[in-house]
Amino acid sequence: MLNFYDYIIIGAGIAGISAAETILKYDNTGEILLINNEDRLPYKRTSISKRLAAGFQKEELALKPADWFNDFQINLVNGKVNEIDPFSKSILLNSKTIYWNKLIICTGSKATEIYSTFDQANGLLYFRNAADADFIREHNIVNEHIVIVGGGVQGIELAEQMHVLGNKVSLIHHEQYLMNKHFDRFMSSHLLEILQNKRIDINLKSKIKSIQKSDNQQFIIEFENSQSLFCDKIIVNIGTKPDLEIALAAGLHTNKGILVNKSLQTSHPDIYAAGDVSEHENGLVTGLWHAAEKQGMIAGANAAGQQFTFEKINFRLKLNAFDQYYFSMNPQINNPDFESVVVNKENKYYRFFFKNNTLHGLLMINDKDNAKQLEQAVREEKSKVEILNKYG
Ligand SMILES: Cc1cc2nc3c(=O)[nH]c(=O)nc-3n(C[C@H](O)[C@H](O)[C@H](O)COP(=O)(O)OP(=O)(O)OC[C@H]3O[C@@H](n4cnc5c(N)ncnc54)[C@H](O)[C@@H]3O)c2cc1C
Incomplete structure (x- = not known):
């Protein structure tokens, strides 16, 4: 391990991996250290509760094979960062002080x-x-x-x-x-x-x-x-809370999560935070896989000198239970500003939330085949006429 890295990423969940992958796009000479505090290669966390009964091999859920890290010269090391020193721009890992130019904190969340x-x-x-x-x-x-x-x-x-x-x-x-x-x-x-x-x-x-x-x-x-x-x-399983342990000790500004601006910069200009650990300007802590992935990309790009901003995007929340498929995306239940239209046919259920005759939210049961299309329809704020012609 070196004494200095251009980029150090703490936490190798989806936010950390996306940050590392994105840095490569914009800076293919910078040295990257990615710190993994798990007992295996970085993996798809969302699958562990879905694959519990079927079981999975140790590296079956890995996001990238071990070779990927070698091929792209991402230094993946195991360990827990004990301390961040924002003044000397260093961290303490496995009793060793390592210096950085840019630091990205992706420590995720802990079970409540x-x-x-x-x-x-x-x-x-x-x-x-x-x-x-x-x-x-x-x-x-x-x-x-x-x-x-x-x-x-x-x-x-x-x-x-x-x-x-x-x-x-x-x-x-x-x-x-x-x-x-x-x-x-x-x-x-x-x-x-x-x-x-x-x-x-x-x-x-x-x-x-x-x-x-x-x-x-x-x-x-x-x-x-x-x-x-x-x-x-x-x-x-009563929820999660951002893992703030090292950020708090380093004196970074925090509330529920590490406070970040739209560029995902923390109160220290050379430290970024992404994923479950970060709290955005409107108080939002996302707690979702795709949101963490997106934030990792933005933090990585910005650490490498780009200027991207994170805007809240609605993602669908899906639940598969006993062969039933449930979908929820920006539901506006009891919000008088939205018109709610229910369509109940065969074993399918839709509840559309319209504003100014365009789609802004949706609840759905058992139309898995159209889930991606419906997610896109909410994003694109499709017209009420178009939606009800197709699903009404
Ligand atoms: C069982 C389960 C099922 C889920 N299902 C879904 C789903 O269906 N859909 C969905 O959108 N979301 C789901 N989520 C949430 C989703 O997994 C998270 O939003 C996502 O993993 C957040 O990614 P992250 O990289 O921010 O953090 P994490 O995945 O939490 O990764 C953070 C990593 O940082 C490490 N770390 C912490 N402190 C240190 C330190 N000091 N030094 C080094 N490393 C450190 C942690 O050990 C961890 O490995 C699920 C979560 C769980 C637990």
Whole structure:
């Protein structure tokens, strides 16, 4: 490893990889150091919850083969950066001080924790990394009663996967509806019925008061309404929060995430932040794969002397559960500024959100074949007449 790099990227998730790949486009002589704090090559994180039951080999989900890094002279090293010194423009990695000209922080996010004295060794699990999936596979968790905490996308994906692995599954959600941030009531009820038909026990409006262990080592989850549930394992998926550890210690300006301007520059002119860890001017923390990828590209390009800006783009959120396909993109439920038109035919459901007779948002069930086209239609703000002619 050198003592100085033109570019150092901390975190080799999709934002970090995209930043490295984009730097190459604009500067093919600069030295790049990409720091990976995982136990394998950078991989497709979104697949770990979808492929849990089927299983995957260690490098099966790799974003790039090992040769790619060698071929393009991207120095991929393993380790955790312990410190950033913004004054001397250096980092501390594996007890070594390394200097940089431009730094890009792509440290992503961490699972939000619940208050409990238990951890992985006692059967209370979080699910963020491929290693978490390995843990479940290696411990052969079958024929157990698993409680999933959290009724968002990952919670539901995990409920399905643990069911497929042969477990009894209960899902706890503190709100009245599943996927309440992204679905309307019709879609939530549709999903609820699908899960219940698979004998997944759904507990809505359930707030956990305490978690204890019984004499026979089962968990006892007590709810605020005084009801309780016994189970063998708990998997918590109640959201994520930006991993600010090193940015905070370095004195960079932060709020929920590392504060960045439209160029993805932080409060230090030579430090950029991209992906889940960054917070944009309107308070937005994206938390989505394609958004992190896009931001990585912009931060990489700008670090290499370009001048791109990040504008919020709407991405579709999709959920595949038990052969049902759910799609949500910029839904404007209960927003009086938008006209909502529902089309319900056969096993498909669409709810279009129009403003000035153009399309701005959409909810959909089971029209996977047209999902990409519909995503584009929202982006291009297609006319109401065109949309209803095709889907009405
Ligand atoms: C199970 C799961 C399923 C998901 N499914 C979807 C989906 O279907 N669609 C979607 O859009 N999004 C999904 N997401 C969210 C998506 O994966 C994230 O938005 C995306 O991975 C963010 O990329 P990132 O590069 O910003 O951060 P991350 O992928 O979190 O990568 C950050 C990396 O930085 C490393 N790091 C942190 N601190 C340090 C340090 N000090 N030194 C060195 N390295 C460090 C971390 O270990 C990590 O490897 C899912 C997330 C999970 C966990």
